[in-house]
Ligand SMILES: Cc1cc2nc3c(=O)[nH]c(=O)nc-3n(C[C@H](O)[C@H](O)[C@H](O)COP(=O)(O)O)c2cc1C
């Protein structure tokens with residue numbers, strides 16, 4: 113892979129025709145697959161464990177550990193790439209498809225070998241029309257050159273890969289909702305345990321990893337666990353893609369070591385706010401992550417432990433910048449409406465609770481609010497946590513509590529101004 | 535005689551043989567039907583059961599769960615505008631207001647607008663907010679001026 117500082121999954125940034133197989137091969141593409149195929153599968157699992165790589169899809173679960181949960185005596189195993197990219201604020205997996213879909217494929221084939229899977233799926237959201245074609249083309253090229261299919265480059269290992277396209281449902285980004293969808297059903301999440309690594313697609317052991325997670329694997333094979341750990345922090349090794357959006361000068365995707373200062377990301381990398389706007393707040397890890405106020409932003413480090421310590425989360429690395437001239441109530445309401453809309457309705461607390469929160473906010477907007485409303489929302493949100501089939505309910509509850517926690521005064525003042533105009 | 539073209543039937547067979555279960559073919563088959571006919575019609579669902587043994591309840595479940603399957607005849611140009619956090623911050627509402635105005639100008643003349651407008655969740659392109667799709671075409675940074683030019687391209 114092209115060697116550049118801090119660049120693992122964005123190694124092909126700035127390289128012309130970076131998506132083509134030819135370019136990929138010219139820069140050492142699929143050499144890591146060759147290397148991996150000469151190793152023992154268990155040694156690969158151990159290597160990824162040693163690297164400390166944690167899932168980049170939001171939850172940050174240790175990748176090697178997840179792989180090791182596959183029951184040893186199981187025969188049929190599946191690998192699924194979560195390319196649904198539905199978390200509002202997130203556009204990083206799309207960037208990987210734009211730069212080097214072959215890097216994702218190489219990562220998947222290595223992973224398939226490590227977990228001894230013969231069949232895999234990439235599940236992509238349907239709205240990525242152009243990106244879907246890019247990945248399809250890369251898959252075709254990989255089949256034509258023998259990196260996919262039977263007896264991969266003469267190793268005796270076979271792996272087939274299919275590209276499956278979603279149809280517009282955020283909940284299908286949740287891993288068990290995705291499995292239901294792959295089975296051709298509505299995207300209802302399933303109760304865990306059993307975890308997918310034990311009973312997943314069609315009840316068979318299945319590893320589900322995010323696109324960015326899988327695209328990181330070739331680099332770890334090439335450079336080793338120690339080199340990976342040179343980036344990032346003890347608990348959050350490596351680099352991460354951060355998506356910066358909102359009214360900043362250079363919105364976009366930045367690959368930076370974990371533990372990177374949030375302030376630097378916003379003011380240096382993304383160029384600061386436009387039109388003399390002032391920063392009011394930041395949503396640091398996609399719509400499910402609790403909001404940070406300006407004071408938090410100035411000292412925050414972007415890694416799993418620092419954000420968790422501040423009551424928020426790293427999530428998908430989607431950093432949304434909220435300027436001073438935006439009413440925090442409006443951001444809160446869009447977020448609440450989104451989760452209410454996307455709740456699949458299986459669990460009563462999630463179905464009803466997300467609806468109540470959205471309704472209370474609607475009432476406030478229609479000037480029917482009272483100062484007790486935000487306390488009620490906080491209480492409802494607390495009831496939504498930890499008691500449902502999937503984490504969408506928690507994903508709705510945590511930011512709701514966050515808005516009330518950090519912006520109670522502004523929210524209450526909003527009710528007052530509304531009342532005064534009654 | 536099938537309601538589906540030869541070409542579509544070939545594709546269906548391919549999907550039905552491709553996955554571990556025939557049921558997994560439902561989503562891709564519905565995508566193909568929608569691409570060909572614009573929407574999923576009751577007779578399509580009937581035929582999938584009769585000709586391919588895909589149970590009506592199974593197909594119906596999928597059609598109604600996923601928001602991108604259409605069950606009514608669509609307008610020629612469907613605008614899917616992101617009304618999520620970042621696009622809202624960047625002025626989505628103002629652009630959507632403009633689109634509604636253009637659509638209303640048709641109604642005022644007693645015509646049916648060739649456009650439909652629907653708010654959708656984050657499209658995964660927030661660095662280009664506000665973002666929208668017109669059918670399968672993606673447009674970024676669409677402010678209320680730019681959107682007029684885009685709609686004109688489609689005949690507005
Ligand atoms: C409601 C919901 C939506 C999710 N959406 C996504 C998504 O779009 N992409 C993704 O990679 N993970 C998503 N996840 C996380 C997945 O469930 C899962 O943790 C992840 O794919 C595991 O891969 P990783 O360990 O490589 O991160 C979502 C989770 C929840 C609860």
Ligand code: SF4
Nearest residue numbers: 456458459462500502
């Ligand atoms: S928590 Fe919500 S989204 Fe998840 S399964 Fe239950 S109702 Fe569906």
Ligand code: FES
Nearest residue numbers: 616621656657660
């Ligand atoms: S919020 Fe509009 S594209 Fe992401």
